Amino acid sequence: MEARGRFPFFPRDDQDVSDEQREIRALARRFAEQEIRPVLAEYEAREEVPLELLRRMGELGFFGITVPEAYGGAGLDHWTYAGLMEELGPYGSIRTVVSAQQSLVATPILHFGTEAQRQRYLPDLAAGRIFGAYGLTEPGAGSDAASLQTQATRDGDHWILHGQKTFITNGNLADLFVLFAQTDPGQGHRGITAFLVERDFGVQTTPLKGKLGLRASDTATVFLDRVRVPDSHRLGQVGQGLRIALHTLDHGRIAVAAAAVGTSQACLDLCVRYVQERHQFGRPIGTFQMVQDLLADMAVETEAARMLTYRALAARDRGGRFTQEAAMAKYYATETANRNAGRAVQIHGGYGFFEEYEVARLYRDARVYTLYEGTSQIQKLVIGSHLTGLKAFT
Ligand SMILES: Cc1cc2nc3c(=O)[nH]c(=O)nc-3n(C[C@H](O)[C@H](O)[C@H](O)COP(=O)(O)OP(=O)(O)OC[C@H]3O[C@@H](n4cnc5c(N)ncnc54)[C@H](O)[C@@H]3O)c2cc1C
Structure with a gap:
């Protein structure tokens, strides 16, 4: 049986997806599969940053997606950036560099910097000539x-x-x-x-x-x-x-949520393939109901995480604060990525415990999502304070 494809790029009407959004996403997917995937394990084994890959990503404009053209970026919207995060999500070591540079450094300079500060730093950050x-x-x-x-x-x-x-x-x-x-x-x-x-x-x-x-x-x-x-x-x-730190994290949390969706999707894609290839009891393991149960949970939760991420992006587009939506998306998408990475290892059996299988890396990398840019507990306190008006902390 043939494996089903991925979910559509965006849940909105397909006509809403611009050619640029499609192109950046396709470019990122190609780059990830052809240039990152073949070499990442070697760099990981040496705990070494793949500087040559980062340089190439700078040339491709990955570091300046949302930086306005006037400051040397691509001047694209945050949906396009989230698409990039989703594609790079399964390659956590690489994705995190892009996100730190763009969400956590370029964004506060753009929003709170003086004109001189923007001109001094944004073009070099967008091109990957400097790191932040x-x-x-x-x-x-x-x-x-x-x-x-x-x-x-x-x-x-x-x-x-x-x-x-x-x-x-x-x-x-x-x-x-x-x-x-x-x-x-x-x-x-x-x-x-x-x-x-x-x-x-x-x-x-x-x-x-x-x-x-x-x-x-x-x-x-x-x-x-x-x-x-x-x-x-x-x-x-x-x-x-x-205020600057927290405003910056609102942006960063949507990027982490999008990356976590990418991780969840990668786990699902790998499993859908694996369950058709791996035979036990004379049949593909995908025919067993309990395996399908795991796959169904992975698919539904991945799509729910994606919807919450898109909802946070839409809230961001409306202007004003989007702290609540970003916290919800980050909390759910990152917990989901951890659950799905665990399910993916389970479906791969003993093979999933070995680095040779990609699910092992996805499992290890997913772990940080619920820790950085605010732990899951902190996201829940943010959500709780919006619901009640009562703050657990200042
Ligand atoms: C790989 C990696 C990269 C990172 N990159 C950056 C970076 O670029 N810049 C940066 O500034 N930071 C970075 N961080 C730090 C990250 O944001 C912090 O680790 C995170 O905010 C949690 O802080 P902590 O580790 O001190 O844990 P703690 O705050 O000590 O928390 C420990 C536990 O207590 C819980 N806890 C704490 N307070 C409460 C509470 N009020 N209610 C309920 N539970 C609570 C937490 O949820 C957690 O489970 C990075 C971390 C990692 C692991």
Whole structure:
């Protein structure tokens, strides 16, 4: 029996899908299958970042999908970007670089940066000529980001930044950091300010190795030892930092949700093929009802996650806040990706436990989705506070 194809690119009327959206998605799929898939396992085994692939992705414009053309990007919409995330989702080590660069660095510069800051950084970020990193998390401040300890002290027309950030994606590659520091401890979370800090200002980083998944991605601890940052590199207003951080995460969470949908879809596609090839008891295992039960759950939940992701994109397009929709999409899609990766390993039996089978990598990589850019518990608290008007935290 022939395997059924994927779901349509977009749930809306097919006529709503622009040629550009279709082209970018097809390009990403081709690039992933022809250039990423054949080499990724080797880089993962060495815990090495595939810089040559990243350079190629820069040339293809993958780092500047939503950056306006005036700043060197493709000037496309967030649906197109989500399509890219979905296609790259099954290749977590690569996808996470694109997402950190675009959702977490270019986006806040675009929304909160001065014209000079946009012109200075966006063209290079969009082309992948420089890499950016987003530094919010600290050893003592993860979910409770507002309790961060990095200090920024005013010194004339400069700030002195002192502290440490951890788990920072792209940290060792980065030329530019969006960093958050406390400028007025008496003000609590209203005292946090964002800065655009160039590595050359004196930022030190060390690699964090030994990750469960995303083994070919770069993660760093970032050290700020009294780093002098000109006030012209402040991003947004003094005291606006936490707002910038959370606004940025609203965007990032939709990208993570889209990537998780891509992971779920890849698990399903691999399983639909496998259950027709693998025979037990003289028949393809796909004929067994309990295997079909697993496949049906995978398909329904993948599609539900996709719908929630599209709903968050639509809310974003309407303007205003979309925190609730982004949290719902991120929570459901990332939990689904983990469930589906587990089901995919189950369907592959013992073979799924070996790296030779792609489901093993999908299983490891999916694990981080429910942790970074806000854990599932934090997404539920965001959703709960929107429902009740009662906040578990500031
Ligand atoms: C591979 C990787 C890449 C990352 N990249 C970046 C990056 O680029 N930039 C960046 O700034 N950060 C990054 N992070 C950090 C990530 O965002 C944090 O790990 C995450 O926010 C959780 O913080 P934590 O690890 O300190 O866990 P903790 O906050 O210590 O949480 C531990 C557990 O307690 C739960 N918990 C905490 N508070 C509550 C509460 N109020 N109610 C219920 N449960 C609660 C959590 O849900 C979790 O299960 C990355 C992390 C990883 C693993």
